[in-house]
Ligand SMILES: Nc1ncnc2c1ncn2[C@@H]1O[C@H](COP(=O)(O)OP(=O)(O)OP(=O)(O)O)[C@@H](O)[C@H]1O
């Protein structure tokens with residue numbers, strides 16, 4: 001892992017030709033190993049720009065990425081600056097040498113993060129700066145026809161065929177009912193190239209182990225996949241991107257079924273990295289950020305719920321962490337919601353569906369006691385972490401955000 005100072009310098013060189021000092025102010029947060037969120041008082045109260053340390057609201061974690069996982073849900077209505085907060089958090093995570101993957105749905109909001117921000121309210125030791133990113137889209141999204149400029153901007157990836165061992169995997173790729181189990185069965189037996197799969201189907205048919213209709217249907221499906229270039233690309237080179245100082249953004253523009261499966265495969269791939277790191281005794285903190293996942297992490301989404309659950313359970317061993325920003329807690333499985341041990345909650349009506357909220361937090365939400373100034377986009381929030389409840393006002397955008 002490269003030194004964050006080098007990376008920041010490289011980034012600034014590339015983007016702006018600016019120079020930073022070796023002792024840049026963010027060192028303050030690095031030394032304390034804390035993720036900065038905001039302040040206890042309104043931004044107005046710090047007009048001199050000085051925020052006393054006791055007014056900072058931070059999340060502290062020790063250096064060992066496996067000893068204090070961060071599994072956090074941000075739950076707040078639309079338009080309350082959740083995405084802005086996430087971007088600041090991602091920036092903070094980079095300072096603390098975490099590896100980040102962001103998953104976003106049907107939007108291009110994260111494209112601006114490699115430019116400096118335009119907010120006004122920061123900690124005196126934080127200066128707005130960009131975060132380097134690398135964008136991916138899955139290649140098997142069928143109903144998304146990207147315009148040329150999008151294709152140029154994104155890298156395309158496909159899941160590896162050898163992971164498609166279950167009937168459901170093929171079902172999600174829209175294989176026919178009869179073809180799914182046949183294809184899954186062949187992959188399970190180690191046939192993991194499209195052409196070899198085709199040969200094997202013909203062979204099985206000749207040996208009368210396969211009905212003609214099944215063969216035809218499976219072959220047609222494979223050809224279809226081949227034409228769409230599915231399995232034609234390597235998986236995302238996570239470690240290469242991270243070592244170059246990038247955060248990885250995965251954008252889904254397409255069908256919900258595919259997203260669910262893709263999220264599952266993504267978590268599988270990260271777990272594999274975690275397992276390898278563990279054998280080398282060099283586990284890193286890997287944070288998957290789901291921005292607005294209500295379209296694909298709902299109570300009835302088996303695969304993606306399982307994926308989030310896996311992250312929550314494997315945090316300690318493999319350094320997996322998860323942050324998800326929801327608008328409404330009622331659509332998410334309650335076990336998933338409970339698995340987020342840290343929560344940031346804004347003024348929501350359905351707070352009762354969140355189990356295990358401290359009494360103090362419930363009272364604040366019940367009494368609608370959080371400060372809100374809609375004209376100036378200021379919304380007070382609660383941080384619930386290690387059983388403690390803290391109110392805070394988030395810093396403004398430290399990295400760029402689309403107006
Ligand atoms: N200081 C500001 N001045 C003007 N507009 C602002 C300001 N802060 C935020 N906004 C507007 O509020 C929008 C909401 O911010 P953001 O996208 O972070 O909210 P969100 O909670 O993620 O919303 P959603 O739930 O819809 O994803 C911004 O895109 C921007 O248009």
Ligand SMILES: [Mg+2]
Pocket residue numbers: 082083084291292
């Ligand atoms: Mg948002």
